[in-house]
Amino acid sequence: MLSEIAKKKISELKTKFPERKSAILPAMHMVLEEVGFYNKDILKQVAGLLGLSEMEVAETVSFYTYFPKEGVGKYHIQVCTNLSCMLLGAEGLVSYLEEKLKIKVGETTPDGIFTLSAVECLGSCGTAPMMQVNQIYYENLNRAKIDQIIDDLKMKK
């Protein structure tokens, strides 16, 4: 699943830190960048490249919520629903997206393009409501902006 370049980059991480385990999260960020998700086989591959056991990698990765698992859509829409965003309509934003994408929170569109998640604070409270699509932040959202963003993403596919 991983390209040769990514494999090489990941195995280089092995010696970057005083302890090999430190390379797990950086390697997973590379996986996210390259593949967009992880699964059992990828974890096994990462463990092999870093000279760690599968268990070591799996335990650590399972603690963190940032890396999406296999099955996530091409565009992972994560809407902040924490307090500041909630006060400024995050729930309405989520409903609007559900309506627009015809999926519920936690689901992926049948074409595999969009996954909708409600997430914790993304550190953008002054520009609420907001959401993150893959690595990009979209802030001060309203219906019009959402329409535009979704249309743009659909165009890009």
Next chain:
Amino acid sequence: MVTLTIDGKQIIVEEGTTILKAAEKLGIEIPTFCYHDQLETVGACRMCLVEVEKIPKLQVACATVVSEGMVVRTDSPQVVNARKGVLEFLLINHPLDCPVCDKGGECELQNLVFKYGSDKSRFVEGKRRYIVDPKSKYDDLAIGPHIIRNMNRCIQCRKCVRFINEIAGEDDLGTFKRGSKTEINILPDIPIDNPYSGNVTEICPVGALTSKSFRYKIRVWQTEAIPTVCPQCADGCNIRIWKKDERIYRITSRRNDEVDEGFLCDKGRFGFDFVNHPDRLKNPLIKKNGKLSEAPWDETIKFVTSSFMKIKGETGSDSLAGVGSGKVTNEDNYLFQKFFRSVIGTNNIDHRVDSKNLLPSPDTQIRNKYFGMKNTINQIANSKLILVLGCDLEKEHPIINLRVIKARRKGSSILVANPVSTRLNRFAQNGLLYKQRTETDFLNGVLREIIETKQYDNAKSGFSSSEIEDLRRKVSSSDSLKALQTTGIGAENIKSFVNALVKAESIIILCGAEIISNPKNVEIINSLYDLIRLTGHQDKDNSGVNLLWKHSNSQGTLDCGILPDRLPGYVRISGKPGLNFNLMLEAVNQGKIKAMYIMGSDPLSEYPDREYVKSTLGKLEILLVQDILITETAKIANVILPGASFAEKEGTFTNVEGRVQKLNKAFDPLADSKADGQIICLLAQAMGHEFEYRTPKDIFKELTGVSPIYSGMDWETLGLSKKQGKVK
């Protein structure tokens, strides 16, 4: 030293002591769930919170180190409320399925709730479930051949995972996810199947991890726990047999920090099927017309003794021979040699049926090279370097293996040299593979490297310069150099091996079966002693050469004189020694030995040349085998006497480090079988000798009178105090 007060009582403890340990000394019990003195302290369960004067927050007793003048309260309302709070938190999601939980009756959660908990639940929400099968109400999951997990009962102390990681050095059990979803699990499709997996069922304070074999068989309180010693290997782990009537339901550890530190291998814990096995011998059997058939005891005894007397009368005492075993007790073995020496009148006694290459017998005055272990099991963990040679330690001595892993955790270097790779190699700084039977060449290479590079410790070695020169000449000869090529180990590997050896502050060498039964065993052991001397470690603590015997009582069998040339306690035979097992076989073939009495040994399975031993033993007029199952050897015997298993008799085992430990009887010998010692007495009495012993205690008392190395040992306190029962 630090003086502090706990619950109004003053105590002086060493600096660095935790409140928990200080309280323990005062007899004040502070409840814990996640604390285990062999594991790193995590302070996670918060059950041990106590009040410390001048500190506003409650402190965890497990991790808080005492300080001068500290005033601690473990019984204040604040502390009791905190405990109640933690228990309530642990219970809200607990399924409270105690009636069907195997841990019921010995569950730490149950016991502490009984003590502190409330009888009222304030939790009206849905309990958290870790659903294994959505179609089932039960969430039991087999996570390995021995272990069942029920996550709903788990209190997440993580002692299981920590044990697996820290003590066993494995990682087939882990912690996944986080927060209230945290889960103890295996990786998909990779079961927990390491040789120590069963310990997690014992270390688990609740019923989250239970053992497959014990599950739903019986309630704990209907069983009785009998303290005894594991019969599986020479390490001598202390165990408890949990039995009801004449059946073993399970085996658990009975912590002895000198030996097992409270852990068992899975073989010791789960491998007790043979005791209640349907194939157990229940009656004496005599071969009549080529077929073994049951016979009453008196008839069998009469048949055996008259045969023995007839042969003795016709061709003399030396026409008979006895083979004892490292699997039966000291008392059995003592009586066995006494029977042969005083009743039959021969020294044809041995027990070493698994090798053609026998080591010389040790002497009573010195703990010489062939004695067994020079170090104690505990010293292994304190040595800075451990060299494991010719030994698959995990298989042969699983609990000693844990000490090596412990040493490794403490920063010691591990060197492993074997003909094939072993699982211990993953912890080895250096894991060398030599071609089988090239041990001496390899060791000569090591010694040469030390001498030629002048890395030996001249002052401490005690070698004179001429001795060094002799040694140098031997190991540097062209033959030696040529031989080194055959080992398959390159010069660079020898160099790094030596580099580690000469740097180490202490060296313990552990030799296994591959060395003990090696054709060059004596030469290898001599080289190892040279190595210890050259590096300046002779007669030092935490250093020495150790031979690791195979069976649970191999050491005791040697100690009790199951040798053709030694009486109990290694007292030399004054006259001509008897025959060892190899010579016995020759004598059988020459028609000189006509009867053999084999107790607890199975040469047909153990001897290197099975066909030879089979055809030889087939020539005997009388082959008497005494055992608990129909062994390969028993199959060709004329007479079989049913012995009792370790669970059915009292007596002592002497473990690999020379520790004499007591076996206790869990129940009577199965059916019509008898304890080995009792059978010997019946035979002796039938031949007109007294052999009157009421219990194994009487035999042991006689042994301590006869054997200089067992003198002064007291049956009543055996295994109870540290100093007791250790071979001098």
Next chain:
Amino acid sequence: MEKILFKYIDFPEQYRIDTYIKNGGYRGLPKALEELSPVQIIETVKKSGLRGRGGAGFPTGLKWGFVPKDSQKPKFLLCNADEGEPGTFKDRSLIENNPHQLIEGMIIASYAIGAHKAFIYIRGEFAFGAKRLSEAIGECYKNGYLGKNILGSGFDLDLDVYRGAGAYVCGEETSLMESIEGERANPRLKPPFPASVGLYKNPTVINNVETLSNISHIVLNGGEWFANIGMPKSTGTKIFSLSGHVNKPGNYELPMGITVRELIFEHGGGIKDDRKLKAVIPGGVSTPILTPASLDVKMDFESLYEAGSLLGSGATIVMDETSCIVKAAYRISKFFEHESCGKCVPCREGTRWIRLILERIENGKGREEDIELLRDICTNIIAKTVCPLGDAAAVPIMSSIEKFRDEYEYHIKNKKCMVDLGTRFV
């Protein structure tokens, strides 16, 4: 008052090293390396009265002073950029818009404590910030501000960005270290403290982004200059992240000790749609909630503590009359349940229980006894957990009951909110 940290926050391309230098950057560093000894720098920071901006307010100079000077072990400096406290978005701005200000502070801090390796642990979601930082670090290596023999001083420092992966608990210093070590980020027991046993068991100092961003200014202008800003015990400026129902949400750098009222009404432009103010959370969702009665409380460590709350990260969340306190508490409880690491019992079990009860009340199935039960559960968590996350989860719930008990009672009795929430999404 002149801004310190935010002076150039909106300046075009301030994130580039040449712009940063043109605007007066990298002046504190040469001064530190050439004119001051590590001890003198620590003294200067002590004199400045600078206290940790991550929430706990621990005196920075004192923290640096704890690092054993004679230890042969390698020392580490960590920058805590795991900004995750809901309501807080100041560090993100400092990183994205002025990364060199932070890096300069980190080089000086490393020099002061004798560290030759430093990490910026940035939350995984801040992908853009991580990129900005990496680029800025690259510029530094190119220009001799990082690497071997920095500015010819003989001092070496390597700086790396380490990205987190969605775990609020990593903002707790020992969890952050566990995370860099590649472990599950469970907090460690203290003692030992990071200054002696920190990252990879070595002496470690860990400071917040805002804290470190102040360092170059303090070194350049002196400790006294900084100490004269703000309040006697809470010196300097503070970046207040203002969010919620205000007309002008955003980050405001203001001297310590301005009042809640000034922040919301003068700087934040007052409450949106001219509604009435109902409540203010002054330091991020883990701090106790305040009512309009506290509008004149000064925003500094001491004053907010005396008023029954905490300065925390300075994240001020404003709730108007249409906000439901029970709903807000429920949302906060969901967050802490999600972020509890699960290591210790009271936090792992308590956060879930609180959430379940609040969810039930929110769904109109509350019982009268739930209010006391919630308070009891909070009591059983507070001060009994391994790390501060337990308190962070329980304290705001406790305070919301104290201040707005009537809303809870209404909710339970009438099975609905006291207010009409409507929808804010347009």
